[in-house]
Amino acid sequence: MDDGRNDHGAGRDGSGPPRLTFPDAPRLALEETLLALTSQAADVLATQGRLRALLRAIAAFSGDLDVHVVLRHVVEAARELVDARYAALGVVRGGHLVEFIHSGMDAETVALIGDPPKGLGLLGQLVEHPEALRLRALAEHPAAVGFPENHPPMRSFLGVPIRVHDQVFGNLYLTESANGEFSDEDEQLVTALAHSAATAIANSRVHTEVQEQRRWLSASTLLTQDLFKGGERATAQVARHAALGADADLAAIAVPGVEPGTLRVDAAAGILAGQVSDLPIDIDGSHAGRVFTTGAPRLIQDYGSTLGDGDTAMLGPLVIVPLQARDEVLGTLSVARLANRPVFTASDVEHLSLFAAHAGLAIELDRSRSDQELMNLLLDRDRIAAELHDDVITELFSVGMGLQGLAGRVQTDTAVHSRVLEMAESLDTTIHRIRTTVYSLRSAQPGNRSPGPSHGPSHGPPPG
Template sequence: MLPQLKLDDLLTELQARLETVRSTRDRVHALLEAVVSIGGDLDLETVLHRITEAATTLVDARYGALGVIGDEGEHLIQFVTVGVTQEEIDRIGHWPHGHGILGLLIKEPRPLRLHDLAEHPESYGFPAGHPPMRGFVGVPIRVRDEVFGNLYLTEKAGGGDFDEQDEIVLTALATAAGVAIENARLYAAGRRRERWLAASGEVTTALLSGRAPADVIALVAERARQICDARLSMVALADEAAGTFVIEAAAGPDADRLQGLRVPLEQSVALRVYRSGEPSSLLEGQALAGDLEVGPVLIVPLGTGTAARGVIWVGNAPDAPPFRQDTVRLLEAFAGPVTVALELAERRSDAERLTLLEDRDRIAKDLHDTVIQRLFATAMTLMSATKLIERPDVSLRVRRAIDDLDDTIRQIRSTIFALQTPPDAEGLRSRLHTIVDAAAESLGFAPSVRLAGLLDTAVDEEIGEHLLAVAHEALSNIARHAHAGEASVNVDVGDSDLTLRVEDDGVGIPEGGRRSGLRNMADRAHRLGGTFTVQPRPEGGTRLVWTVPLPSES
């Protein structure tokens, strides 16, 4: 019987070892399949999920998580989980970044199992609502010499403990995972650099080709969002006089709510970036536009020192990981050429404006020194000739021609004054034309306009505002009551007074009609020390004459 017993024990031992070999072979096959699986994609988020799924499968764990460590290596910035329901995530809430069990693996990046944690003084601090763990194993994932993150596995199938073989398999998987993660990061960085090069060239070309600045700034916001893979981006330019940042362009969800928004300088997180010229990456940004909340934020300056113009701001959802340093460098590099291109475009615009003003000044001088002088000489000649004309009808015609020449001279002088106004300045002359053009729609025809004198220089702001209000009221009255087919607006700026004449060929002012508009115009004239008259025209219609004195130059 003794030899038989020894043979049975030997067969049992042999069978056990064969099972171990078979199990090891299966694990090696599974590990190889996992390595191939995690290396089959270059999207970082997909790679992280595949690593976590492969780890839970290899060690028969119910729950798996991969924690990504921040650039400063002190806390977790991202968590990828497998086997955890949304209800459990909501119950657990935030993971204890940098504290307790998870913090221990950050401080000591080495394989750890449950019995190692039980003996360590810092292995405490489960999140509130976290279910009890009957098994745990964690291994670091290294990318070159950098600890990228840690794999956490809990609850082994069958309720057993994770053994040394599980630790070895996970360590091998973590090594392969480091290579896959590095490849995915390099691929993502390469794609971002491609977008950066394309965006920089596109924005610079757009600026230097003469596109409208507003369109280019909107393009900057969109390309900044793409470079950083951000949810939302903005370009905010500083208005030092008003003490605010003006959001000139925004891209992404809720961009329409942000466009044109003004943020006080002192209340904005971008102020330090704008003043110092140094980029800033924040884990959590301030709320925007009321209930619009953002998570991680990256802000880079547009220019530094006296050339500072504003900032480029990008943000992600509240639960997104913070922006990495390579993204910060790319956006900062993108902002540099954009600032230079904006400066060059502004200088070119100034040069074009100066050239236009020089051309206008030259034309104005030619009109004044040549055309007006010749017309004036012709009028003087005709005036002297009238004394020699014996026929009254011929003399009358000549006098009318002289009056026409005087009117032409006044019109040319008015044109000279308009030429001397900067093209982008909204003077009183242009505002008055805007009112007349707007009235054409309600009138059904375009009123004639005649503006003579130094309207933009001799009329102060107070009188100008009253003039615009009276002209608007007069044209509104014609549209509502006159039933006119023609109307004219004439403004004469003399040496001491301003006169506005508004005429129409309508039905005139009926007896007993409302006079509130006319009283308002009369009150405005009297308030400025002037006069206001309303009278019928001999050929039909109504003539309004509004005259106010101009302030003396002394």
């Protein structure tokens, strides 16, 4: 029997909890809202996860002070952060790609590809225009020039510059996104990573500068100490300490050669030292010759590739500076690293130039010391010659005269007379030999040469 009450939401039998019912349209809108909220929550969680990954990546390289270790960590972190198959960091200096650190390729593939990229094509695009670049397909970009033989295929691409103190230090390159292409969020994350990497790189460069200054100061101090100890030739000591100061695999000193227009490697230290020692170098057309004539340092980042085949093809970065004392250029000082070693920087050139200036003065002081030693030797010779001539010969001559006088008194004793005469002749021979020695000692001094025919002044070209 109906009592007129409204039992909406109750069960048909009047039992159980009340149940709300909605029309179909409002219910659909609510479900869509719930789904959107759920999706947004998932996105927020995913974003939080990526941000945590970014923080972990930053923490991984922020504590390192070795710039090369920092760069390696940055490359690995960038690849993992955006789930890319390949990643690389190209260091830019003077508008050129001078160092390339990569991740994702095995050693066999790297060996098959050969030389690292030179910064052409799309990589060169980022060198010339350091701005973030994101591509769905590499081949679609106008600057794309293809890949070398044995290079793995790459389609999606993301490039982000790294700026240190408003100067482009290099670029991060990422390819082959696991999602098919890189997203705007990927670009933002890598950009944030690049900003943090710039700070870590700046800190590591300061640390590297301090270490370099200590190393060069130690090299200069030890050089001075070793030069005054004597023993090893001065140029050999300079080459040895220059290799240590520059963390180089080879150091060499070239001085003017015997033939006009040439230099000669006078001393070398490190690998290939035996091959380059006494090596003649033409002043015209050579790096060392240009430094010798102009007095300006030179930095060559890929020296071996300019020489063709041979042992020197092992060499990569090379710095040559003049070796001079006061206004006189004594020669050149070169330091080189193997082709797979880090490149030299402007700071390295400055440190080597200062060391060379110090070494030039040290060599000049060593020469002055040697000249003084020679002068002392000559003075000793002159003193000895004077003593022999003025004292010893006079006394011997007096003894000889006495013997001759004695011989006249003992003529009756034939044996004694004959013996006295023999002794007098022997004394004359000794006096003659002493006079010859005195003449030799005096003629050995500079400027006391035997007179000879005069040929007049030479009008030919100066030597060296």
